[in-house]
Amino acid sequence: NAGVTQTPKFQVLKTGQSMTLQCAQDMNHEYMSWYRQDPGMGLRLIHYSVGAGITDQGEVPNGYNVSRSTTEDFPLRLLSAAPSQTSVYFCASSYSGTTATRYGYTFGSGTRLTVV
Amino acid sequence: AQTVTQSQPEMSVQEAETVTLSCTYDTSESDYYLFWYKQPPSRQMILVIRQEAYKQQNATENRFSVNFQKAAKSFSLKISDSQLGDAAMYFCAYRRGGNKLVFGAGTILRVKS
Numbered sequence: 001n002a003g004v005t006q007t008p009k010f011q012v013l014k015t016g017q018s019m020t021l022q023c024a025q026d027m028n029h030e031y032m033s034w035y036r037q038d039p040g041m042g043l044r045l046i047h048y049s050v051g052a053g054i055t056d057q058g059e060v061p062n063g064y065n066v067s068r069s070t071t072e073d074f075p076l077r078l079l080s081a082a083p084s085q086t087s088v089y090f091c092a093s094s095y096s097g098t099t100a101t102r103y104g105y106t107f108g109s110g111t112r113l114t115v116v
Numbered sequence: 117a118q119t120v121t122q123s124q125p126e127m128s129v130q131e132a133e134t135v136t137l138s139c140t141y142d143t144s145e146s147d148y149y150l151f152w153y154k155q156p157p158s159r160q161m162i163l164v165i166r167q168e169a170y171k172q173q174n175a176t177e178n179r180f181s182v183n184f185q186k187a188a189k190s191f192s193l194k195i196s197d198s199q200l201g202d203a204a205m206y207f208c209a210y211r212r213g214g215n216k217l218v219f220g221a222g223t224i225l226r227v228k229s
Contacts, residue, residue: 031215040125042207042219050215058216090161096215104151104209105217107161 002026006091006108013081013115021076021111023091029106030096032074036060036087037110043090049074050096081115088112118143120210122220129198130228136183137193137223139208145169148212150184150191155205155222164206167191195225203227 007022025032033048045058049068063085065077074093078085092105119142129135141150152164167175167184175182179199183192195202208220 033215033217035219040221042120042122042221044219045216048216088159092161092217094215104153104163104166104211105161110159112159 004091004093004106004108006089006111008111009109011111011113013078013113015081015083015115017081019078019081021078021089021091021113023074023076023108024072025074025091025093025106026072027093027106028071029093030071032068032091032093033058033105034064034066034074034076035090035092036085037090038087046076046089078113083115086113086115118145118210118212118218120208120218120220122206122208122223124223125221126224126226128226128228129195129202131198131200133198134194134196135198135225137195137206137208137225139191139193139220141189141191141208141210143189143210143212145212148210150182151209151211151217152180152182152193153207153209153219154202155207156201156203161207165193198227200227200229 004025030051034046035043037043047066049055089111091108094105121140148169150167154162154164165177179196181194205222207222211217
């Protein structure tokens with residue numbers, strides 16, 4: 001059981017560089033999301049998707065892009081990395097719809113990103 | 117917008133003792149779900165317990181239980197017989213019909229031997 005697979009686990013970027021954080025799930029979950037975790041702020045929602053071809057912004061979307069071409073994959077792109085994007089990033093997925101709301105998310109293992 | 121507040125940045129407990137972590141939330145919804153997640157140093161997010169708002173009975177999972185006070189919008193986590201492996205960051209989270217999960221800032225729990 002792979003669950004939610006995130007790569008890479010660690011990354012160091014220089015300011016201005018771009019990169020893509022990969023996220024894949026094998027549970028046929030409709031809903032996928034990206035969070036960033038910063039000290040004292042909990043996890044904040046960056047972008048989410050309720051199905052292939054549908055994405056929307058969360059609480060802190062600036063500087064990030066997403067796409068959802070398949071049910072399984074939901075990559076997060078940093079267009080031009082800034083030191084303020086230094087954080088731990090989590091991908092999470094779940095079934096969608098009201099009846100599935102009782103279930104929590106399945107999380108990936110996280111990516112620690114440092115922008116210098 | 118829904119908000120979740122964890123007022124205790126850090127808590128300590130002696131091994132085998134009981135500790136309670138606090139969580140309050142703000143919502144105008146009547147139907148929603150509440151969760152406690154544990155994040156050990158490995159960074160993995162682990163679901164500890166969940167509570168459906170329409171259920172009056174407090175959820176229990178082994179040594180973990182909640183005190184859900186819907187009118188007060190309070191959702192505290194009680195850990196009984198604390199163990200060294202309970203040391204972690206704990207997050208309270210809210211989810212309503214739909215899918216977004218809103219997290220509190222977290223509480224670091226330290227367990228003393």
